[in-house]
Amino acid sequence: MPDSVLVHAPATVANLGCGFDVLGLALAAPYDTLRLRRTDAPGLTIAHLDDYGLPTDPAHNVAGAALRALLARVPEPVGFAVEIRKGIRPGSGVGSSAASAAGAVVGANALLGNRFSRLELADFAMAGEAVASGARHADNIAPAIFGGLTLVRALEPALDIVALPAPPLWVAVVHPQIEINTRDARQVLPAAVPLGLAVRQWANVAGLVAGFLTADFALVGRALEDHVVEPARAPLIPGLAEARRRALAAGALGGGISGSGPSIFMLNRDGETAHAVAAALGSVFAELGIAYQLHVGRIAGEGARVVAE
Numbered sequence: 001m002p003d004s005v006l007v008h009a010p011a012t013v014a015n016l017g018c019g020f021d022v023l024g025l026a027l028a029a030p031y032d033t034l035r036l037r038r039t040d041a042p043g044l045t046i047a048h049l050d051d052y053g054l055p056t057d058p059a060h061n062v063a064g065a066a067l068r069a070l071l072a073r074v075p076e077p078v079g080f081a082v083e084i085r086k087g088i089r090p091g092s093g094v095g096s097s098a099a100s101a102a103g104a105v106v107g108a109n110a111l112l113g114n115r116f117s118r119l120e121l122a123d124f125a126m127a128g129e130a131v132a133s134g135a136r137h138a139d140n141i142a143p144a145i146f147g148g149l150t151l152v153r154a155l156e157p158a159l160d161i162v163a164l165p166a167p168p169l170w171v172a173v174v175h176p177q178i179e180i181n182t183r184d185a186r187q188v189l190p191a192a193v194p195l196g197l198a199v200r201q202w203a204n205v206a207g208l209v210a211g212f213l214t215a216d217f218a219l220v221g222r223a224l225e226d227h228v229v230e231p232a233r234a235p236l237i238p239g240l241a242e243a244r245r246r247a248l249a250a251g252a253l254g255g256g257i258s259g260s261g262p263s264i265f266m267l268n269r270d271g272e273t274a275h276a277v278a279a280a281l282g283s284v285f286a287e288l289g290i291a292y293q294l295h296v297g298r299i300a301g302e303g304a305r306v307v308a309e
């Protein structure tokens with residue numbers, strides 16, 4: 001058993017339009033890098049090798065909270081010293097908190113002889129996500145741990161995650177540098193959904209999953225439509241409608257807000273189209289005078305993993 005591991009934990013796109021809090025996919029990049037060392041003394045120390053000013057008190061740090069949940073299930077006295085280098089900007093909408101939480105528990109599991117299943121790791125990592133957003137949701141955690149495309153079928157009475165193979169699509173993401181935190185973005189959501197809208201929404205969720213599984217990417221494009229969450233959050237993201245218009249004109253299948261935003265994702269049939277779509281997305285924010293970052297890559301088949309000991 002190693003006593004130190006280096007872990008990469010990927011960014012993720014949650015919701016995928018219609019699948020609020022249930023669907024998600026893993027990106028090949030960006031990713032967080034974590035070094036974990038096992039210590040004989042019980043307890044946790046967290047250090048951040050970046051300048052985002054994130055809390056390092058384990059109770060208030062997403063990786064710390066996830067590790068505390070894991071340690072509660074470990075009978076022997078053991079602790080971890082963790083160093084985190086954020087490759088994913090906090091508040092970007094591509095699962096920054098989920099990546100640190102997932103990377104921490106995957107690394108700790110390797111240091112404990114891989115005694116926990118991926119489903120158990122996802123359950124621990126959700127404790128970290130709750131610290132970040134105040135809500136228990138696993139739609140970033142699931143792809144951050146399982147990779148590919150994931151469906152969180154239930155949180156209660158037990159976490160139930162369906163891991164689907166990664167479709168051979170490319171993702172273009174624009175991250176406009178606007179502050180939106182998940183907690184605030186959840187507060188603008190409607191408390192109730194009219195039945196007619198709910199019917200259209202779950203028809204799209206079923207269509208999207210069917211499109212992925214049968215490689216019917218025209219269906220994927222038609223189903224990337226959100227009648228419930230995007231209308232409430234759209235006012236938080238200037239340029240969203242224009243970004244979608246230009247991305248579709250550049251050949252994207254479809255897309256929407258990535259997680260709770262402000263990032264916007266678009267799915268594409270190939271890399272060339274994804275790069276053209278990313279440029280189209282970026283052009284909107286350049287014209288608005290808003291700084292932005294672009295990420296282009298395939299859907300990653302793997303989630304958080306040990307890359308060196």
Ligand code: HSE
Nearest residue numbers: 014021139182259260
């Ligand atoms: N499903 C969550 C939300 C994801 O949209 O609030 C947060 O990244």
